[in-house]
Amino acid sequence: MATKNAVLITGASGWLASRVADSLLKDPSTPDAHLILTDLVQPRYDSSRVTVIQADLTDVNQIDALFATAHGVPDTVYCMHGIMSRQAEDNFDLGMKVNIDAVRNLLEAARRHGQLAGKTVKFIFTSGLAVYGGPLPPVVQPTTIPTPQSAYGTSKLISELLINEYTRRGFIDGRILRLPTVIVRPGSPAAATSAFLSAIIREPLKGEIAHCPIGNSLDSPETELRTWVASSKTIIQNLIIARHIPASKFVAHTRVVCLPGFTTTIREMLEALRDVGGPEALHRVVFKDDETDRRIVSSWPEKADNSYALELGFQQDEGGMVPVVQRFKDDVEAGLA
Ligand SMILES: NC(=O)c1ccc[n+]([C@@H]2O[C@H](COP(=O)([O-])OP(=O)(O)OC[C@H]3O[C@@H](n4cnc5c(N)ncnc54)[C@H](O)[C@@H]3O)[C@@H](O)[C@H]2O)c1
Numbered sequence: 001m002a003t004k005n006a007v008l009i010t011g012a013s014g015w016l017a018s019r020v021a022d023s024l025l026k027d028p029s030t031p032d033a034h035l036i037l038t039d040l041v042q043p044r045y046d047s048s049r050v051t052v053i054q055a056d057l058t059d060v061n062q063i064d065a066l067f068a069t070a071h072g073v074p075d076t077v078y079c080m081h082g083i084m085s086r087q088a089e090d091n092f093d094l095g096m097k098v099n100i101d102a103v104r105n106l107l108e109a110a111r112r113h114g115q116l117a118g119k120t121v122k123f124i125f126t127s128g129l130a131v132y133g134g135p136l137p138p139v140v141q142p143t144t145i146p147t148p149q150s151a152y153g154t155s156k157l158i159s160e161l162l163i164n165e166y167t168r169r170g171f172i173d174g175r176i177l178r179l180p181t182v183i184v185r186p187g188s189p190a191a192a193t194s195a196f197l198s199a200i201i202r203e204p205l206k207g208e209i210a211h212c213p214i215g216n217s218l219d220s221p222e223t224e225l226r227t228w229v230a231s232s233k234t235i236i237q238n239l240i241i242a243r244h245i246p247a248s249k250f251v252a253h254t255r256v257v258c259l260p261g262f263t264t265t266i267r268e269m270l271e272a273l274r275d276v277g278g279p280e281a282l283h284r285v286v287f288k289d290d291e292t293d294r295r296i297v298s299s300w301p302e303k304a305d306n307s308y309a310l311e312l313g314f315q316q317d318e319g320g321m322v323p324v325v326q327r328f329k330d331d332v333e334a335g336l337a
Pocket residue numbers: 010011012013014015016017038039040041055056057058079080081082083084098126127128129178179180181182183190
C-alpha cells in the first residue's frame with residue numbers, strides 16, 4: 001500500500017536538498033513523512049523514514065523506478081538536481097540533458113504515475129536569479145521579463161515554462177521558486193560564478209585564505225557592487241513552506257515566486273566578516289579584481305520585490321549580513337560546517 005506523505009527529493013546529496021531532507025524529517029505538520037532521496041552520488045542517510053536510491057536522472061528508466069518503490073507515488077517531488085552555472089556553461093550538452101531533459105522526464109513521470117494513482121503530485125522546483133540578464137529595472141518585479149544570458153539560466157527558464165504548462169493542464173501542482181544567491185555555502189567551492197560570495201566568508205572563518213574577485217581592497221569602489229542574497233536557513237524554511245501553501249493562493253497565470261532576499265554589497269559582506277571574525281579574518285581575504293567575474297555579478301538583479309512571496313507566507317532574513325555570518329561562525333565552531 002502507498003505511503004501517505006511520501007516525498008521524493010532529487011539532487012539529495014547536494015547542499016540544499018540534503019538540508020531540505022533534514023528539515024522535512026523534523027516538520028511537525030508531517031511527522032509521518034517518508035523520504036525517497038535520489039542523486040547521482042549515493043545519498044547517505046540512515047533512518048527508517050528514508051529510502052535512498054542512487055540514480056542518473058538522464059536515464060528515463062531510472063526516473064520511472066523512483067515512482068515504483070514500496071512507498072508508491074510520492075505526494076510531493078522536490079526537483080533539486082542540476083548542473084550549476086559555470087559547469088553548464090562549460091559543458092553545454094550535459095547542462096541541457098540534466099537541467100532540461102531530466103526535468104521534463106521527471107515531470108512526465110509525475111504526471112503519468114500521479115494519474116494512475118489518482119493524485120496530483122506537488123512539484124517544487126528550485127530556479128534562480130540566473131533567469132534574469134541584460135538590462136534590468138532597479139527592482140525586479142513579478143512582471144519583469146526574464147532574458148537569461150547563460151545556458152544555466154536558459155535551462156531554468158525552459159523548465160519553469162514546462163512546469164507552468166503542466167500545472168495549467170492539471171497534470172501536476174507546480175511551485176517554482178526563484179532563489180536569490182544562497183549564502184553561506186559550506187564545504188568546497190561550487191561550480192558557480194557566485195561561489196566566491198560564500199568563499200569570502202567561509203574560508204576566513206575557517207582560518208583559510210579566500211580570493212575576492214571584486215576590487216583590489218575593501219575600500220575600492222568596486223566593492224560597492226550590490227547583489228541579492230538570502231541565508232541558507234531562510235531558504236530551507238521557505239522550501240518547506242512551499243509544500244504547505246494551498247494551490248488556490250497562487251496567482252492564476254503562473255506558479256513562479258521570487259523567494260525573499262535582501263540586497264548587500266561585497267563591502268558589507270566583508271565588514272560583517274570583520275565584525276564577527278575580527279580583523280584577522282578580513283586579512284585572510286586576498287583581492288584580485290577579475291573583470292569577467294565583476295561583469296557577470298553586475299548582470300544579476302540587485303533587488304527583487306518581496307511582497308508577493310511574503311503574501312504567500314514565505315519568510316525573509318532580518319538584520320542583514322551580520323546574523324548570517326555569525327550563524328556560519330557558530331556552525332564552524334560546532335563542527336557543522
Ligand atoms: N545554491 C544556490 O545559491 C542556488 C541558487 C538558485 C538555485 N539553486 C538551485 O537549487 C538546487 C540545489 O542547489 P545546490 O547549490 O544545493 O546544488 P548542488 O550542486 O549542491 O546539488 C546538485 C545535485 O544534483 C546532482 N546531480 C547532478 N547531475 C545529476 C544526474 N544526472 N542525476 C541525478 N543527480 C544529479 C549532483 O550530484 C548534486 O548532488 C539546484 O537546482 C540549483 O540550481 C541554487
